[in-house]
Amino acid sequence: MSSVTPTRTEVLVVGAGPAGSGAAAWAARLGSDVVLADAAVFPRDKTCGDGLTPRAIGELERLGLRDWVRAHTVNQGLRAHGFGQTLHLPWPGGSLPDWGSAVARTELDDHLRTTAIKAGATGIDGVRAVDVRRESGRVRAVTFTQGGRSASRSFEIECERLVVADGVRSPLGKVLGREWHRETVYGVAGRCYVASSTHADDPWISSHLELRNERREVLSGYGWIFPLGRDAGGVNLGVGTLATAKRPADVAIKPLMSLYADQRRAEFGLGEELRMPTSALLPMGGAVSNVAGRNWALIGDAAACVNPLNGEGIDYGLETGRLLAELLAEDPDADLATVWPALLRDHYGESFSIARRLAGLVTVPRLLPALGPIGMRSDLLMTLALRWMGNLVTDEDRDRAARVWRWAGRRSLAREARPLFG
Template sequence: MQSTTPQRTDVLVVGAGPAGSGAAAWAARLGADVVLADAAVFPRDKTCGDGLTPRAIDELERLGLRDWVRAHTVNQGLRAHGFGQTLHLPWPGGNLPDWGSAIPRTELDDHLRTTAVKAGATAIDGARAVDVRRDGARVAAVVFERGQRGGERFEIACDRLVVADGVRSPLGKMLGREWHRDTVYGVAGRSYVSSTMADDPWISSHLELRGEGGEILSGYGWLFPLGNGAGEMNLGVGTLATAKRPADVAIKPLMTYYADERREEFGLGTELRMPTSALLPMGGAVSHVAGENWALIGDAAACVNPLNGEGIDYGLETGRLLAELLTESRGADLSRVWPALLRAHYGESFSIARRLAGLVTVPRLLPALGPVGMRSDLLMTLALRWMGNLVTDEDRDRAARVWRWAGRRSLARDARPPFA
C-alpha cells in the first residue's frame, strides 16, 4: 500500500478476494495501471469452505503459485458418505490437475493480494466504495470512504471498473445488479475444528445431511484438513433453496449438530472456531452484470457452482478473462461483450447445474434417488466431475459431450438464462 492514494487509474478493481486480486494481477501483468481497493484491512477472514478444486488449482498454477499451494495440504479427491455407503472418488485429472488443496481464506486472499501488488497493482485497504460519479453511461470515478461512516471521502477516476465485492456486492447494487432467487441459491456455514485426522488426504462429503429431527436436508456437510500446522479441519454445512422452497434451517445450530454426529469418527474437538454463515447467489442468477466500462466478476456476478457451492475457481477465472478482455478489446462496450462471454463460458454448465440443484430441493426426491446413486461408483465418479464442473472446453470424451448436450438443452428451456 502506498502512502498517497492515486487520483486516477486505467483499471480500478473494487474487492480484493480471489476474483479481484486475480483480475488486478493479470491486468497489471498485461500492462495496465491498476488500483486494487478493498473495504477491509488485510489480512482478513471470509466466509468460505476454503477448498481448492482442480479447477482452482489450474488458475493458481497460471498465476505461478503452484509451489506455494503445494506447501499446504494436498488432497486426492472426494470421499463421499451417505445412504449406507462410502466411496473414494479421485480427482479425474485430464486437462485439469489431478489434485486439490485447502488454504484458509485469511491466508489465501492475503497472498493473492500480495501477488497483485508484486505484479504492479497499487493496493488500498480500509476503503469502502460508497458512490459512483458517472459520465453519461460510463462510470467516471468511484467514491470511497475511510473509517466510520461519515469519515474521510475521496474518489478515484478510472477508464475501466472491475466490481469484485462479493456475494452482497454493494457497489454492484449501486450500478443496478439484481439477484433473482427464483433459481436455486445456497445457505452455508463454515467453522474450524481440531481433529486427529488433520493429515487426511481426502475431502469428506456427507451427502445424507440430516437435521436434529432425523429429516434429510437438501444439502451436504463437509470436513477436510487445512494443512495450517494447527491440526485443524474445515467443517461446514450447506443447504439449497429457491424462492418457492426457501431453506427453513438455522445454519449454525445445524453445523454444531453435524460436528456432534462426526466427532467420534474424525476425532473432532469440542469447540467450533470462527463459525460464520452466508447466502450464496449461484449459477449466474443476477442481471445487469456489466455497463459500458464496468463489469462484475466472481461472487458479485453469481459465479458460484450450484451443485457444490464452489466459487474460488470461478472468481480466479473471471478475473483473468476480464483482464484479457480489457487488454484485447480496449474500446469494447462491456455491457454487450461481458455477459456474452460469461454465457459462452458458463451458460450451459450453470443452467443444467442449477436445474439439477433445484430438483434436490423437492421433498422426497433426494431420499429416493440418493441410495441409487451411492450404490454406483460409475455414477458417483461422473457426478463428481459434473458437480465440480471439472469439464473443460478441451475435453472431448463421452462424459464431457453428455454434460454439454444436457447444458445446451437446459439453456434453451431457461425462462431467465444465466446473467440475463
C-alpha cells in the same frame, strides 16, 4: 501497499478476494495501471469452505502459485459418505490438475492480494466503495469512504474501467443496478474451524451427502470436512443447503453446523470448540442481471459465478478475473455492457444452466432420500457426479462424459425463461 491514495487509474478493481486480486494481477501483468481497493484491512477472514478444486488449482498454477499451494495440504479426491456407503473418488484429472488443496481464506486472499501488488497493482485497504460518478453512460469515478463514523473521510478515484469484485452481497454492484433473482436455486451455508486429532492431514476431503437435521430428516444439502494440513492442526467444517423462492431453506445454519460436528466428532477426532463460525447466502449459477455497463463489469461472486451443485466459487472468481483482464487488454474500447454478459454465457451458460436445474430438483421434498441410496451404490455414477458437480469439464475435454454434460447443458440453456447473467 501505497502510502498515498491514488486519484486516478486505468483499471480500478473493487474487492480483493480471489476474483479481484486475480483480475488486478492479470491486468497489471498485461500492462495496465491498476488500483486494487478493499473495504477490509488485510489479512481478513471470509466465509468459505476453503477448498481448492482442480479447477481452482489450474488457475493458481497460471498465476505461478503452484509451489506455494503445494506447501500447504494436498488432497487426491473426495471421500463421499451417505446412505450407508463410503466411496473414495479420485480427482479425474484430464485437462485439469489431478490434485486439490484447502487453504484458509485469511491466508489465501492475503497471498493473492500480495501477488497482485507484486505484479504492479497499487493496493489500498480499509476503504469502502459507496457510490459512482457517471458521465455519458460511463463510470468516471468511484466514491470511497475511510474511517469510522466520527472521523470518516470520502474521496474519489477516477478510472477508465471498473471491475466490481465485492462479493456475494455486492454493495457497489447494487449501486450500479445489479439484481439477484431468487427463483432459481441459491445456497445457504456456514463454516467453522475445528481441531482434529486424526484428519488434519487427511489426503481426502470428505462430503456427507446425507445431511440430517435434529428430527433425522434428510436436507437438500451436504456437510463437509476439509483438512487444512498438519501445521494448521484442524479442518474446515461446514454445512450447506439449497433453496429457491418457492422452497426457501427452513434451517438455522449455525445450530445445524453444531449438530453435524456432534455427529462426526468421534469418526474425525474433532475437538469440542467450533471456532470462527460464520454463514452466508450464495447467489448461484448466473442468477443476477445487470452485470456490466459500458466500461464496468462484475466478476466472481458478485456476478453469481458460484457452482449451483457444490457452492464452489474460488475457481470461477479466479477465472472471471483473468478473462476480464484479458478482454480489457485485447480490446480496451469494448462495450462491456454487451460483450461481458455474452462472454459469461458462452463460458458458463451450459454448465450453470444444467447444474442449477439439477440443484433445483434436490430441493424437492423426498427426492434426495429416494435417489441418494441408488447413486451411492454405484462408483461409476458417483465418479460422474463428482466430475459434473464440480464442473471438472473443460472445452478441451472430448470424452463421453464431457460430451454428455455439454449436450445436457445446451438443451437446458435453450429452455431458460431468463437468460443467465441477464
